[in-house]
Amino acid sequence: MAELTEELSHVKAEEPGVPKTDVRVHPDPEPAGKDKERVPTVIVDDLHIIYRVYGAATDNEKGNAANALMRLVKRQGRPQMKEVHAVRGVSFVAYHGDAIGIVGRNGSGKSTMLRAIAGLLPPHSGAVYTDGQPSLLGVNAALMRELTGERNIVLGCYAMGMNPAQVKEKYDDIVDFSGIGEFVQFPMSTYSSGMGARLRFAIASAKSHDVLLIDEALATGDREFKRKSQERIKQMRQEAGTVFLVAHNLDVIEETCNRVIWLHKGKIKMDGDPKTVLAAYNA
Numbered sequence: 001m002a003e004l005t006e007e008l009s010h011v012k013a014e015e016p017g018v019p020k021t022d023v024r025v026h027p028d029p030e031p032a033g034k035d036k037e038r039v040p041t042v043i044v045d046d047l048h049i050i051y052r053v054y055g056a057a058t059d060n061e062k063g064n065a066a067n068a069l070m071r072l073v074k075r076q077g078r079p080q081m082k083e084v085h086a087v088r089g090v091s092f093v094a095y096h097g098d099a100i101g102i103v104g105r106n107g108s109g110k111s112t113m114l115r116a117i118a119g120l121l122p123p124h125s126g127a128v129y130t131d132g133q134p135s136l137l138g139v140n141a142a143l144m145r146e147l148t149g150e151r152n153i154v155l156g157c158y159a160m161g162m163n164p165a166q167v168k169e170k171y172d173d174i175v176d177f178s179g180i181g182e183f184v185q186f187p188m189s190t191y192s193s194g195m196g197a198r199l200r201f202a203i204a205s206a207k208s209h210d211v212l213l214i215d216e217a218l219a220t221g222d223r224e225f226k227r228k229s230q231e232r233i234k235q236m237r238q239e240a241g242t243v244f245l246v247a248h249n250l251d252v253i254e255e256t257c258n259r260v261i262w263l264h265k266g267k268i269k270m271d272g273d274p275k276t277v278l279a280a281y282n283a
Ligand SMILES: Nc1ncnc2c1ncn2[C@@H]1O[C@H](COP(=O)(O)OP(=O)(O)OP(=O)(O)O)[C@@H](O)[C@H]1O
Pocket: 051, 052, 053, 084, 085, 086, 104, 105, 106, 107, 108, 109, 110, 111, 112, 113
């Protein structure tokens, strides 16, 4: 741990041409953890993520029925490849105890950045350094729809590294927290999207995470569930993890986070305390 911390601070010190942030209100906010140690958990260094989309139409080849039919008759595919530059040179450091809200308009790169921090998308250039295992909790996180909630809880807990005794100990708490009641015995394909999201959040938050990434998970819950999940996030912060939260509901971000990063067209537009950043974002 000490070695990694030293290595991370070394990397930060060497940053060459970063950051290209428009505004840094408070670039290194005080960590919210008990010990107030400034231990970096995530360093994002001039990160670029580019998607390659194969078979995309060229600009002069509009996607209409006549063109599609012609290609079908000629048995032509669409060999063209287009690039979408979703994250463009993002740099920041997150610390133990931070709960960081990520805001931005649709398509600004929020989910892409979370997936990159989780290690699910390789950087085109730049790098992400994490201290500990990041866990991404998204609305579409992979639980198995054809299996019952019960089985998904067990599998999800195993996937997070729990042993059978720990799963047994946490099981009732997960079911209670999710509020899905007797639906736990039904396949997840019978759940509403809100029920599925609640169960995913309950599973993921049953364990303390080094770095927990939450993508819109709170958006689908009802008022009571939102309150409970905010409490749980606060608790996870105190347990010294780092939480990233992407949500369009700015009230949730303001109440839950101690720092907000505003992404705009793949770049950081502002990074600082929630009140200041959200006021600018709303302006
Ligand atoms: N799998 C993909 N393949 C190609 N392009 C993608 C893919 N996923 C996202 N993009 C593009 O990358 C850009 C950023 O998308 P991203 O989903 O990260 O934005 P977002 O801020 O999370 O949006 P939203 O608020 O709508 O969820 C968009 O232009 C989007 O079209």
